[in-house]
Amino acid sequence: MHALDPRRGIATYQRIRRGGNVGASPPTLLAAGFLSLITIGTVLLVLPAAGAVRGLSLFEAFFTATAAVTVTSLTIVEPQQLSLFGQWVVLILIQIGGLGFVTFAVVSAITLGHRMSLRQQTLALEAFNQTSTARLRSTAVSVLRITVVIEVAAMLLLFLWWWGSGRMPAAQALYNAVFHAITAFNNAGYSLFEGSLQAFVSDTATIGILSIVVILGGLGFPVIVDVIRKRRWSGLQPYVRLMIISGLTLHIAAFLAFWLLEAHNPRTLGALAWADQARAAWMQSVSMRTAGFSTFDMSAIDDSTALLAAVLMFIGGGSMSTAGGIKLGTFVVIMAAVFAFVTQRREVVLMHRTLAPEMVQKSLAVVVVTVLTAVFALLVLTVLEDVAFISLLLEVMAALSTAGLSQALTHQLSTASQCVLLVLMFMGRVGPLTLVYSLATRNRARTRIRYPEMEFQVG
Template identity: 50%
Template sequence: MIKNWDPHTSHYRTIQTTRQHFLALSPPAILALSFLMLILTGSVLLLLPMATTAPLTLLQALFTATSAVTVTGLVVVDTGSHFTLFGQLVIAALIQAGGLGFMTFAVIAAVSLGAKIGLGQQMAAQEAMGQTSLARVVQTAKAVLLYSLVIESIGFLLLTLTWWSELGLATASYHAFFYTISAFNNAGFALSADSLMPYAGSVAVNGIITALFIIGGIGFAVLIDLRSNSRHLRLSTNTRMVLWATLWINLIAFFVIWLLEYGNPATLASLSLADQALAAWFQAVTPRTAGFNTLPTDELTQATTVFTLLLMFIGGGSLSTASGIKVGTFVILLMATYAFLRRRQQVTLMKRTVPPALVMKALALTVVSMMLTFLAIFTLTVMEDADFLDIAFEAVSALSTVGLSRGLTGELSAAGQTVLIVLMIAGRLGPLTLAYFLATPKQKKVKYPESRFQVG
């Protein structure tokens, strides 16, 4: 804040600086602007001649940077052949920054420099990390960074050992580095046009990659709770709910996809029984916003494609590198529906009562996500001449920041790709956060009498 003497009024006049205007914004606005700045910086770096092997348009650079920062994985140009080593490293850096959260790095940097975090910054970090207590923001930021480095180091070492004999130490190390960052952050960027399809029968590659994106997708709050309380068997209700829900969703998806694709000659029918199990498992867990594929996505049956839409829409855990409406939201809505059908006044989950405000938040998040999805599908069907299922798949994949594609993304018009850019940003920031950013809610002091309306 700067004070200048005003000779007309004989008083000091207070001038708000740009930095103060920035901090005066709402937490979602600060988070959104931070991500936009990161995307624009990445776009400029990708436009440099040293970043590509062939000229890149502004829209292609913006799309790629957005896809990396939002850890989506949708691409309009092949990552492995169109970008140089420098360009690929820029993409990896954008993935890491977007995956762990721009605010995490900001908090860590401020603490490392001995700076005090103001209330505005704390609220922004709180919004980014999904924490209800401001006191836990710094602690959570440190844990996120530490856990990420440890898990990614283990993944890097295992993948390097796996690919050493096939690719040589130097190439194996680089591929391990890129794929570890891409997998743990649920980005889905690959160095080959066919993703991980050549490794459909590799137990090591399937196991390491799926472990990385499942761990990254269950949420750092769960990882922190597991590390802190596993010895005392005092896991929080949220941790137990996320773990059980993730296990059951993955197992059900595994058997359903195996059953649906068992007779498909373009996917599982030509594989051995063991390879079928591996491919079905990978295809079951990758829609949880991972984005890699070991089967040709555009060759899946229509039933599997529709089922995959549901898996992508659900997504991963809160405070994770995954997106979607989140596992907790999905489970709470299921339990709320169950409670209503059983004529119960309270929504209970794992012998605990779910607060009505939490049920409303889950409902609002889902409704906003569905509205954005419908609007995007409607807009794309107006602008693009493409199959409806392909359009719906790309829209849900973008909004849930999954990155799986049926091959339509690269064929979309400039307007269509712009729609996907907006969806990726909205999906990463969270539809509820986006709604807060567009219209900050205000509490009404007036209470109205109740009335009954017809529903259903």
């Protein structure tokens, strides 16, 4: 019997000693890593020292830890209600969860000299958008360096501005700068200020710094690494140029749309001067796709704006970034495929490059799975809650895309609905990488059997 064969036990032990590989698939390891972080965070947050006034219940601690690890700013307990200890726990969970368990796993494996299995290498290559394992080390180290440089630079700029302008004392300015730099780059959207960033709509420096940090966090590490290495537009990879162009285009279009839709709403932008309207609309358009900051009352927006917000959150940020959503690259590929079909082109072409059919299929699978998940979750919430449909739609998209920007409804929902949001947040963070892995390793399931084509009517 194989189960009783001592040689198998010895082989397994030797495999663990050599490479730390216990045979678990990368998606399993990834999910286990996030669950471990959530468990540790829950244990720390349930301690009496975590609450500023009162201790958190077990469910409140679990929800807060899950939201922090998945970098989703949906909250049933505001950061201001946590003690200094509780806020630091949340901040550390955001940093680890935002940078990604895969990044830490790869860096640890390289640093400790452990050999990664073929499965783990496949997932790492997909996650880092690389084709060679030889560049995994340099890319993983670059990710950590970029994170440190951007966050430290943002901390210093925010600290010097808030302290130098007399807005805050030095100690308070430093702490707020550290907290908001980390949450902005990791696209978490947590804020220590009442009303998020509504008090800063007249502050060009604060809006400018935070919006740039959010954009960099949602751009994607492969894009940033290529820009640093090449430093010339003509030398950038077609993918990188396309992500920069499409990202800026989407930001500008969202900015103009938000401004136009809400300019006459006295409860949001209508009561502000035109310059303040521009700053508020810009920050909102930036954070809507990826982060959870808000520069005006989201519960007062029109339904048209709410629908636009749901679409932007659905798209999300760049691949291998701290943002969520289906990813901008996926959206671009789907749009290119639609354009190719409408114009009756046999190949899907982007930047004078032909996309492989597998890339189009992968993008389609990501979109369909995300849409079906969102629809099912929305159906459940409409059954459980007597709340406006558009508000529930924003809540679902905020959780599934890990953008976290809703109409401050989360704490009002029933426990059952909050459990649905917990599942969505976890799926939104772990699900895409798991799906990518399953698609990347589907070659093992291929068969030599080919079936005859069938005529099938669609459209």
